[in-house]
Amino acid sequence: MSETVKTNRIRVLDLEFEPFLSKEQISSTVDKLGKQITQDYLGKKPIFIAILNGSYVFMADLLRACKLECEMTFVKLSSYQGLESSGVVATQIGLSLDIRGRDIIIVEDIIDTGTTIHHFLQQIKKFEPASVKLATLLFKPKALQHPLKIDYTGFEIPNRFVVGYGLDYNEAGRNLPAIYQLVSE
Ligand code: IMP
Numbered sequence: 302m303s304e305t306v307k308t309n310r311i312r313v314l315d316l317e318f319e320p321f322l323s324k325e326q327i328s329s330t331v332d333k334l335g336k337q338i339t340q341d342y343l344g345k346k347p348i349f350i351a352i353l354n355g356s357y358v359f360m361a362d363l364l365r366a367c368k369l370e371c372e373m374t375f376v377k378l379s380s381y382q383g384l385e386s387s388g389v390v391a392t393q394i395g396l397s398l399d400i401r402g403r404d405i406i407i408v409e410d411i412i413d414t415g416t417t418i419h420h421f422l423q424q425i426k427k428f429e430p431a432s433v434k435l436a437t438l439l440f441k442p443k444a445l446q447h448p449l450k451i452d453y454t455g456f457e458i459p460n461r462f463v464v465g466y467g468l469d470y471n472e473a474g475r476n477l478p479a480i481y482q483l484v485s486e
């Protein structure tokens with residue numbers, strides 16, 4: 302690999318990452334998703350539920366791209382340790398809004414094994430919302446282990462670890478404005 306490409310690499314904690322999705326690519330995709338959601342929910346007042354921590358940046362940009370009357374809330378779930386999903390989902394902050402009879406859009410930064418979202422879908426169905434749709438910025442189809450219908454997908458990506466735009470590696474890298482992929486060498 303040439304020196305010029307290598308100089309764009311960044312270090313997050315002990316690992317090296319290379320540019321993967323630019324700020325511009327992310328912003329134009331988020332705008333498109335916002336327009337699509339705006340069309341689909343005309344005349345409705347959905348509640349967006351983002352899954353913390355990773356989704357906070359995507360949620361902020363997506364909601365400003367949706368020209369709709371809407372509400373929002375957050376839950377905090379976690380399943381990841383380091384570079385891999387632990388397979389066990391812990392709820393650290395639960396649902397604080399009454400969602401019975403409401404249209405729900407769940408906002409995820411990334412769907413990897415699908416364990417987190419599968420678990421959360423089962424939880425919220427108990428509260429009898431009118432409808433539930435799923436929006437994710439990133440989707441790794443090769444990692445998926447649960448049957449899931451994703452309604453809004455930003456990018457389908459290879460099964461490689463990524464950081465930035467809210468996504469972390471052991472809590473580092475969330476504030477990077479673009480998305481970087483782990484260098485595999
Ligand atoms: P899942 O339960 O395996 O689908 O994983 C979902 C959660 O794991 C996401 O909300 C992220 O917080 C985290 N995650 C999955 N893949 C990555 C990655 O490539 N980079 C950083 N976090 C990830």
Ligand code: MG
Pocket residue numbers: 355381468469
């Ligand atoms: Mg994470």
